Amino acid sequence: MTSTARESGKARKSTAARYQMFIDGRFVDSEGGKTFEVFDPSTEEAIATVPAGTAADIDLAARAATRAFYDGWRSVTAQERGRVLLRLAERVRARRAELAELETRNTGKPIAESEYDMDDTATCFEYYGGLATKINGEVLPVPADAVAFAMREPMGVAGQIIPWNYPLMMAAWKIGPALAAGCTVVLKPAEQTPLSILELAKDFEAVGIPPGVVNIVTGDGPGAGAPLVSHPSVRKIAFTGSAEIGKTIMRSAADQLKRVSLELGGKSPNIFFSDADFENAVDGALFGTFINQGEVCSAGSRVLVQRDIYQKFVEAATAKAKTIKLGPGMDRDNKMGPLVSAEQRDRVAEYLEVGRGEAKVAVGGGKPKQFDKGWYIEPTIFYDVDNSARIAQEEIFGPVMSVIPFKDEAEAIRIANETPYGLAAAVWTRDIFKAFRVVKALEAGIVWVNHMQPTFVEAPWGGYKASGFGRELGHWGVEEYLETKQVFINLDEKPIGWY
Numbered sequence: 247m248t249s250t251a252r253e254s255g256k257a258r259k260s261t262a263a264r265y266q267m268f269i270d271g272r273f274v275d276s277e278g279g280k281t282f283e284v285f286d287p288s289t290e291e292a293i294a295t296v297p298a299g300t301a302a303d304i305d306l307a308a309r310a311a312t313r314a315f316y317d318g319w320r321s322v323t324a325q326e327r328g329r330v331l332l333r334l335a336e337r338v339r340a341r342r343a344e345l346a347e348l349e350t351r352n353t354g355k356p357i358a359e360s361e362y363d364m365d366d367t368a369t370c371f372e373y374y375g376g377l378a379t380k381i382n383g384e385v386l387p388v389p390a391d392a393v394a395f396a397m398r399e400p401m402g403v404a405g406q407i408i409p410w411n412y413p414l415m416m417a418a419w420k421i422g423p424a425l426a427a428g429c430t431v432v433l434k435p436a437e438q439t440p441l442s443i444l445e446l447a448k449d450f451e452a453v454g455i456p457p458g459v460v461n462i463v464t465g466d467g468p469g470a471g472a473p474l475v476s477h478p479s480v481r482k483i484a485f486t487g488s489a490e491i492g493k494t495i496m497r498s499a500a501d502q503l504k505r506v507s508l509e510l511g512g513k514s515p516n517i518f519f520s521d522a523d524f525e526n527a528v529d530g531a532l533f534g535t536f537i538n539q540g541e542v543c544s545a546g547s548r549v550l551v552q553r554d555i556y557q558k559f560v561e562a563a564t565a566k567a568k569t570i571k572l573g574p575g576m577d578r579d580n581k582m583g584p585l586v587s588a589e590q591r592d593r594v595a596e597y598l599e600v601g602r603g604e605a606k607v608a609v610g611g612g613k614p615k616q617f618d619k620g621w622y623i624e625p626t627i628f629y630d631v632d633n634s635a636r637i638a639q640e641e642i643f644g645p646v647m648s649v650i651p652f653k654d655e656a657e658a659i660r661i662a663n664e665t666p667y668g669l670a671a672a673v674w675t676r677d678i679f680k681a682f683r684v685v686k687a688l689e690a691g692i693v694w695v696n697h698m699q700p701t702f703v704e705a706p707w708g709g710y711k712a713s714g715f716g717r718e719l720g721h722w723g724v725e726e727y728l729e730t731k732q733v734f735i736n737l738d739e740k741p742i743g744w745y
């Protein structure tokens with residue numbers, strides 16, 4: 247277990263809220279009875295204990311999901327599956343304030359960002375509630391004497407593993423399309439942030455999710471995540487997290503030729519040409535990097551700036567970064583909260599050390615002095631960064647921007663693509679020809695023009711290259727949970743074979 251999820255053992259007494267996990271329609275402890283603590287990153291205090299799930303719990307959940315799939319869910323009408331998701335969305339909207347507060351207490355993020363997350367969560371369930379009735383097959387134009395068509399069928403039990411940066415929203419991105427497709431689910435939230443989905447699970451029965459259709463098993467990666475990946479009844483793994491664990495999961499899934507979709511990290515370029523609207527550009531650089539404390543897979547943390555505005559840009563971004571108010575997310579004045587865990591804070595602090603040896607510091611570069619509690623890191627801008635530097639190549643997952651100068655369009659494209667990753671990118675310019683040329687040249691799954699980060703549930707999300715494969719959201723999202731069955735119907739009463 248990590249430092250933020252220490253095993254606290256069976257007998258430990260705690261004043262923190264006691265959560266159970268959700269298996270086969272009931273809230274239960276883990277088989278072994280062990281628990282771990284989860285924390286408020288702004289106070290460093292434990293706010294809850296949660297069961298430490300093991301292979302035995304995963305097995306119970308996978309069996310429940312298997313029964314629920316074969317005994318019912320796959321035959322529930324698409325209309326009813328859609329209505330279930332719409333009712334779930336209504337519950338998220340009704341509980342918006344409460345769930346947002348819980349999300350902020352558990353992740354540290356500003357409350358306004360958690361409120362946006364709750365809206366996006368509800369919108370995602372609504373989208374897939376609507377899509378459930380639009381999953382169509384195709385009739386195919388084969389030669390005469392036959393009819394051939396393609397049917398879409400649910401894969402079965404989906405194992406879903408999610409990260410800690412957008413806890414409830416990531417759960418919605420996974421559960422929404424799976425249920426729309428007719429799959430059942432075993433979801434393992436991140437060990438740092440399991441609370442919001444466990445809260446929402448209290449409404450599963452009321453909205454009509456039958457027992458076993460969605461199971462939530464809490465625990466850490468080796469203890470609960472790995473057995474989920476290797477469970478023989480689980481047909482597909484959907485994972486969002488680090489590239490390192492993505493590779494581990496892919497290797498493990500290979501043993502059973504299990505379907506895998508991976509949304510991994512990035513080191514996304516945010517490209518600023520000198521003809522961009524300057525004020526918007528500076529704002530966009532900060533927003534693209536520092537939203538959610540920089541704990542964003544699509545963070546635009548490689549800021550590429552054209553040389554003729556480079557100096558002015560670094561100065562303006564620095565001045566603005568100094569005005570970002572840090573503090574507990576529950577205080578609406580604060581625009582940046584602490585990082586999710588001591589472990590993550592330390593990981594980012596190590597990169598700041600690395601960065602000081604590789605580039606120049608414009609602002610930040612350490613732990614802020616004004617707090618005696620809380621896992622804070624100052625919003626940090628490094629400049630004169632070489633694209634081969636570690637702070638330009640490795641995902642930091644914290645409020646750290648690396649600014650790199652470029653001469654012209656060709657150089658910008660070359661630098662932008664010189665990374666193993668390919669999740670996202672953005673280009674800022676008022677020249678529409680240039681914008682489209684750069685969009686076409688970038689190797690990334692999401693490309694913004696004159697903005698960075700907003701995304702809508704209708705549009706596909708996922709990466710090129712080492713950022714993974716498969717797409718979430720939109721109609722692409724539901725494809726990840728569907729098999730395709732070809733059906734051939736012979737119309738020739740005396741069909742001819744070879745023998």
Ligand code: ADP
Nearest residue numbers: 408409435436437466467468471472487488491
């Ligand atoms: P981070 O290190 O930033 O927490 P990870 O990629 O390790 O990112 O974690 C993302 C998710 O993957 C979490 O839910 C975590 O528990 C899970 N996880 C970690 N290790 C494994 C593993 N070996 N197998 C399956 N899931 C894992």
Ligand code: MG
Nearest residue numbers: 467488490491
């Ligand atoms: Mg990890």
